[in-house]
Amino acid sequence: MTAPAGLTLTGLSRTFRGRGKVVEALRDVSLDCPAGSFTALIGPSGCGKSTMLRVALGLETPDAGRVTIGGQPPGSARAAGVTGVAFQDAALLPWRTVEQNVALPLEVLGRDLGPAAARIRDLLALVGLAGHERALPGELSGGMRQRVAIARALVTEPRMLFLDEPFGALDQILRRQMNIELQRIWGETGATALLVTHGIDEAIFLADRVAVMQGGPGRIVELVEVPFPRPRTPGLFAEDAFHRLEDRLAGLLHDDSAHAA
Numbered sequence: 665m666t667a668p669a670g671l672t673l674t675g676l677s678r679t680f681r682g683r684g685k686v687v688e689a690l691r692d693v694s695l696d697c698p699a700g701s702f703t704a705l706i707g708p709s710g711c712g713k714s715t716m717l718r719v720a721l722g723l724e725t726p727d728a729g730r731v732t733i734g735g736q737p738p739g740s741a742r743a744a745g746v747t748g749v750a751f752q753d754a755a756l757l758p759w760r761t762v763e764q765n766v767a768l769p770l771e772v773l774g775r776d777l778g779p780a781a782a783r784i785r786d787l788l789a790l791v792g793l794a795g796h797e798r799a800l801p802g803e804l805s806g807g808m809r810q811r812v813a814i815a816r817a818l819v820t821e822p823r824m825l826f827l828d829e830p831f832g833a834l835d836q837i838l839r840r841q842m843n844i845e846l847q848r849i850w851g852e853t854g855a856t857a858l859l860v861t862h863g864i865d866e867a868i869f870l871a872d873r874v875a876v877m878q879g880g881p882g883r884i885v886e887l888v889e890v891p892f893p894r895p896r897t898p899g900l901f902a903e904d905a906f907h908r909l910e911d912r913l914a915g916l917l918h919d920d921s922a923h924a925a
């Protein structure tokens with residue numbers, strides 16, 4: 665377990681201009697993710713979720729506002745291996761084995777790989793890929809490739825984990841399995857987590873709180889607490905209270921009156 669790092673986003677704005685088009689991807693977005701919490705971010709396609717994550721990671725510079733991760737600016741947090749990230753497309757290097765793909769962030773940070781070998785084996789066991797260390801990505805199923813991406817996101821022992829629609833390309837049954845796995849993995853790492861998803865059910869099952877975003881301009885319209893105790897079991901998906909919360913979040917997602925003039 666690593667000591668988790670909290671994330672604070674304060675007054676973030678980011679506008680893209682080009683070819684006569686102006687897109688206000690973020691307008692005055694603030695969000696506080698306490699250390700060790702799990703926050704899900706939902707919102708329609710194009711509303712600014714990935715932009716918010718890229719700004720939080722320091723991969724994109726905001727026009728206004730501030731990001732801190734464990735009290736540091738995001739660039740320093742990334743350089744220190746404090747953050748880990750997995751995207752929808754597992755983006756594995758096809759010529760590298762599973763364990764070589766997982767090792768990549770360590771190489772980027774210039775860390776010594778020798779002592780990491782045992783850790784990489786443990787991580788692959790944690791994500792259910794023991795025995796596949798030497799496989800190539802092309803030999804794996806979509807779900808297995810996403811597990812490799814999650815192991816890679818965890819290899820620096822990040823204190824803050826960012827996940828951008830990591831299961832978006834998977835079918836519903838596999839996605840449910842991965843949700844249950846991710847809950848367990850998150851519990852074992854103890855990191856703060858921010859998950860972007862368009863699955864309301866996935867957001868509720870995994871998160872302590874769900875931030876609902878809308879676009880035009882991109883902003884957070886509501887932060888909803890998820891009251892269900894942990895550990896959560898698959899039976900939760902069938903409970904009335906779960907469906908009520910699902911309906912409430914769907915209402916917030918589709919509420920056009922929340923659009924700014």
Ligand code: ADP
Nearest residue numbers: 680681687689708709710711712713714715716
């Ligand atoms: P989401 O992840 O919620 O689907 P994004 O954050 O990817 O949304 O995009 C938000 C908006 O900003 C979209 O309209 C998108 O086209 C625009 N956008 C994102 N990145 C860029 C960029 N690099 N250049 C121009 N427009 C961009």
Ligand code: MG
Nearest residue numbers: 713714715828
């Ligand atoms: Mg996106």
